[in-house]
Amino acid sequence: MAFRNRDRREFSAGLMFIGIGAFFAIGAENYAMGSAMRMGPAYFPKVLGVILIGLGLIILVRSFFIRGERLPPINWRPLLLVLGSVLIFGLLLEVAGLAVTSVVVMLVSALGGWDFRWREQLVNGILLAALNIGVFYYGLGLPFKLWPPWS
């Protein structure tokens, strides 16, 4: 059993599954189980949750017996910037309208890439934002506020 040499992927995966399984299985305590014949709302999730915990445990224990390589370090920049830009979209949209939000989101997510040049990305941002607006707002007629409410 080698904790230090454990396969990190498997370890983390196993831990994750145990966590998710536990979440659902314990959460199911709030609902009625019912019987096999008349399954209550808790039945299926609890059974599945328990199975998941089991699988997670197997994966976890197995991880001690495999020699694993170190995982490459997480590249936080693209991850945080791209996902951050999505959050910004959600937060900004109803405040600033589609047009402004689009450009901001594009710039932020582009920051997660490489070789970022302001002028280039600004033009790119406006162009693709316009394309998006064209497709969704004009093309499909989806209800969006294009401009901030106070304009």
Add this chain to the structure above:
Amino acid sequence: MSLFHNLVYGFTVALSLQNLWYCFVGCFIGTLIGVLPGIGPVATIAMLLPLTFNLPPTPSLIMLAGIFYGAMYGGSTTSILVNLPGEAASVVTCLDGYQMGKQGRAGPALAIAAIGSFFAGSVGTLLIALFGPPLAELAFQFGAAEYFSMMVLGLMSAVVLASGSVIKAIAMIIVGLLGGLVGTDVNSGVARYSFNIAELSDGIGFVGVAMGMFGFGEIVSSLERAHAAGKVEVSEVKSLMPSMDDLKRSFWPIVRGTALGAGIGILPGAAAVIASFASYTLEKKLSKTPERFGKGAIEGVAGPESANNAAAQCSFIPMLTLGIPTGAVMALMVGAMTIQGIAPGPQVMTQKPDLFWGMIASMWIGNAMLVVLNLPLVGMWVQLLKIPYRLLYPGITLFICVGAYSLSNSRFDVFVTAFFGLFGYFAQRWGCEGAPLILGFVLGPLMEENLRRALLISRGDPSVFIMRPISASMLAVAAFLLVLIVVPQIRRKRAEVIVDEG
């Protein structure tokens, strides 16, 4: 109604202006994303699902289907010209296709790839038309127990044929099943796992999950693997005409590839990718001059390209006739149908024949369109390949955001998408694949319902699943598949195939 009549009916549906237009749009977009590395059919279909809400079901599904098999065509273009697979199933085409390109024979390679794909597509369409109705007939005898077992079989096959760790794939399926259960339980009216958040009591929309895991997942991992936004070396395309020798050499590979692809496509799992690898291996084994493979053997292009297209078309069969998805793309299609209010299954054929036969006919039309899109217009795609990814992906990010929001005009869906993007990132990092999760997500509520119903009817007797013959045989096959995976020799063989793939 005879096959002929059905097909004619299908064509009248497919040839309507609206359906033709959306078929074209789908094929165009499909080729586009097939050509562009870094974004694949799953992510694209996930992103475009919101767009289909405003469309009637037939054009939506025609378009989404077009994206799928269109990507198969487009992927080969990049493989041959740039040695970069546009999407997974085209990896094999890089091997000999690119070499042919370097030898100045990019044109014939592209032509043969397109011809092979067209042949395969046509055969595939025919197969769907032939086997659809009898399969649906069979499915009418299905009761709740059969549906449940069928879904188990579907999930199990997807796991077995997937490339990663089996146990993690099963675990991901269960995570998906659980995720799909979030929301109001139809039977009891209890809101499960909703924590008093109103939006959650409707459930987590699988579209948001798909867009997050596949859309953002692909973007972030592409960025991680960032290669310089420098110039790509694109092989020049001179003449498109294949020589007589090329045609002669390609004939049997195309036929064999089609047959192989069709067989594999019907089975759940990462069908198109596996089919193309299998075809390459087969052609190499059958060839009298295997040493030419890897150096520009046209058989190495003809076979796999036909195989992946045949697999793509035939993977529609279980979905359209029985309602079981064979992979992530089909799971999304099932989802699209559900959103449109159509319950996928054998009754689709009788209740919505325009959808069923129209789709079949339009698949053939789509294949024809794709030959035109890919061959004469190949120059256009070549230009596109020169756009640096770093300019493209923010637009894709924005597209996903807007699409997510438009699902129900709610910021919540955007946050869900972001959450699953994060989740997907770590899941992938730890070797867990997203496709099984999406399958589980889409099937979760259905499985529970059928399980419930089956047990209710049988008064709590679980043996009902084994006593009924159809259900029993499906579970038996599922068990068999599981054993297949666990038995060491097969395991080693599988590992071989995967290593070859990698």
